[in-house]
Amino acid sequence: MPKLKNKKTAGKKIVKKKAPLAKTEKIVEPIILQTLRGMKDILPADQPYWEQLRRVTERLARDYGFSRIDLPVVEYSNLFIRSIGEGTDIVDKEMYNFVTRGGDKVSLRPEFTAGICRSYIQNGMNVLAKPVKLFSTGSVYRYDRPQEGRYREHHQVNYDAFGEQDPILDAQMIQVAHRVVQSLGIKSVQIQVNSIGCPVCRKDYIELLTNYLESKRNKLCQNCKKRLEISPLRILDCKEDKCSQVAANAPQSIDHLCEDCRVHFKTLLEYLDELDLPYIINPHLVRGLDYYTKTVFEIWSGLEEGRKNSLGGGGRYDKLIKMMGGEDTPAIGFALGMERIILEMKRVQAKSYKPPKPRVFLAQLGNLAKKKSLKLFSELEKNAILVAESFGRGSLKSQLKVANRLGVELTLILGQKETLDGTVIVKNMTTGVQETVSMDKLVDHIKKKLKTDNVVIYHNHN
Numbered sequence: 474m475p476k477l478k479n480k481k482t483a484g485k486k487i488v489k490k491k492a493p494l495a496k497t498e499k500i501v502e503p504i505i506l507q508t509l510r511g512m513k514d515i516l517p518a519d520q521p522y523w524e525q526l527r528r529v530t531e532r533l534a535r536d537y538g539f540s541r542i543d544l545p546v547v548e549y550s551n552l553f554i555r556s557i558g559e560g561t562d563i564v565d566k567e568m569y570n571f572v573t574r575g576g577d578k579v580s581l582r583p584e585f586t587a588g589i590c591r592s593y594i595q596n597g598m599n600v601l602a603k604p605v606k607l608f609s610t611g612s613v614y615r616y617d618r619p620q621e622g623r624y625r626e627h628h629q630v631n632y633d634a635f636g637e638q639d640p641i642l643d644a645q646m647i648q649v650a651h652r653v654v655q656s657l658g659i660k661s662v663q664i665q666v667n668s669i670g671c672p673v674c675r676k677d678y679i680e681l682l683t684n685y686l687e688s689k690r691n692k693l694c695q696n697c698k699k700r701l702e703i704s705p706l707r708i709l710d711c712k713e714d715k716c717s718q719v720a721a722n723a724p725q726s727i728d729h730l731c732e733d734c735r736v737h738f739k740t741l742l743e744y745l746d747e748l749d750l751p752y753i754i755n756p757h758l759v760r761g762l763d764y765y766t767k768t769v770f771e772i773w774s775g776l777e778e779g780r781k782n783s784l785g786g787g788g789r790y791d792k793l794i795k796m797m798g799g800e801d802t803p804a805i806g807f808a809l810g811m812e813r814i815i816l817e818m819k820r821v822q823a824k825s826y827k828p829p830k831p832r833v834f835l836a837q838l839g840n841l842a843k844k845k846s847l848k849l850f851s852e853l854e855k856n857a858i859l860v861a862e863s864f865g866r867g868s869l870k871s872q873l874k875v876a877n878r879l880g881v882e883l884t885l886i887l888g889q890k891e892t893l894d895g896t897v898i899v900k901n902m903t904t905g906v907q908e909t910v911s912m913d914k915l916v917d918h919i920k921k922k923l924k925t926d927n928v929v930i931y932h933n934h935n
């Protein structure tokens with residue numbers, strides 16, 4: 474029987490109410506199969522470049538006396554705000570800030586230095602023999618506008634040293650930065666250095682600079698007009714044409730250093746000359762973080778038109794540890810951007826890491842042999858013999874095809890008979906000669922055949 478319309482709903486469109494969701498049902502949001510904007514996977518194909526970079530940077534860290542330190546990716550926001558400085562792009566626009574479930578205000582690290590200083594103080598490293606040299610590497614987060622060489626997640630290698638104010642350390646740091654890029658095959662680099670003085674001489678200089686910039690205020694870009702109030706130094710670094718023109722005639726910090734800073738910078742330049750490093754003085758180099766004093770420097774690749782990304786940068790931060798609550802400790806450090814270095818390695822067709830190739834293939838035939846082959850593989854691996862296999866393939870023919878493709882020197886064949894006899898057939902892939910070798914002599918036999926006891930070359934010294 475058809476339902477009778479009731480009086481209230483007659484003539485009205487009936488909107489069917491959705492049944493309320495049962496308490497256990499949730500709205501299922503689709504999975505977005507994409508990395509976040511400005512973040513990238515580092516796929517296997519790219520790993521040889523990363524591996525080469527890791528090897529070179531870790532080796533140089535060891536050679537120059539740095540100990541490795543690893544820090545959490547998340548720290549209290551205030552650590553970064555106070556050290557990098559309000560008014561900087563990093564703090565004002567680029568930090569990933571959030572409040573934890575427990576109510577702590579925290580940030581993903583936008584750089585390493587603040588965390589390293591926190592750890593230096595927290596762990597009482599001031600009692601260690603100076604300089605305390607620390608090496609760290611990992612991911613860094615800046616909510617920047619992504620483009621080539623500029624990402625929201627990037628990776629850095631950091632070298633920092635605490636407790637030494639002699640400019641010889643400044644020179645050594647610059648030398649390490651140069652050694653890293655040079656060892657990676659990036660030959661054409663330029664080092665830019667400057668001194669931005671100490672709080673004492675910088676105060677007078679900033680006053681002078683501000684007066685000059687005020688007189689040119691209407692020639693500055695909108696951003697720099699704002700910068701005039703909070704960080705006039707950074708106007709010198711602005712990439713806008715009209716600001717560069719104003720900056721060109723601005724007073725320079727190196728002409729207004731106090732005696733201590735002047736001698737420090739002069740001595741540094743003498744060391745750099747002695748080292749024959751390709752440096753220029755860039756009086757407009759100011760860096761984008763507030764903690765620097767005296768020496769600042771950046772490493773640039775070549776000097777091609779249009780290239781605007783530095784490979785790395787750093788400087789002294791003699792006042793930072795004390796400002797954070799530690800004892801007065803001079804410090805200097807730098808970071809290299811790993812993605813930018815890899816882009817440059819690819820551009821100059823630099824060598825990437827070549828993993829050692831297996832020289833032995835293990836083939837198996839039949840169920841019993843297949844079972845034994847897993848164990849044999851691991852015996853060989855424990856003896857540092859690098860072995861390839863294709864356990865999923867059944868026929869000997871198809872396994873030998875793989876062995877041929879890999880270009881191995883020896884193929885070990887384990888069949889039903891050999892398994893029962895406790896032997897293995899060793900086939901020389903060049904001559905085709907086969908020998909039956911007893912299992913307990915196999916490792917020695919292979920090592921002799923490959924004509925070296927040091928079969929696997931794990932270290933590739935550059």
Ligand code: HAM
Nearest residue numbers: 584586622623624627783784785786787806807808810
């Ligand atoms: P920074 O100049 O801000 O210095 O960063 C160091 C390097 O990281 C840059 O030269 C660049 O190669 C790379 N880099 C920076 N931002 C990005 C990005 N968005 N995408 C890709 N690469 C980037 C510092 O972070 C200081 N903490 C360095 C330091 C260490 N000073 C003293 N000790």
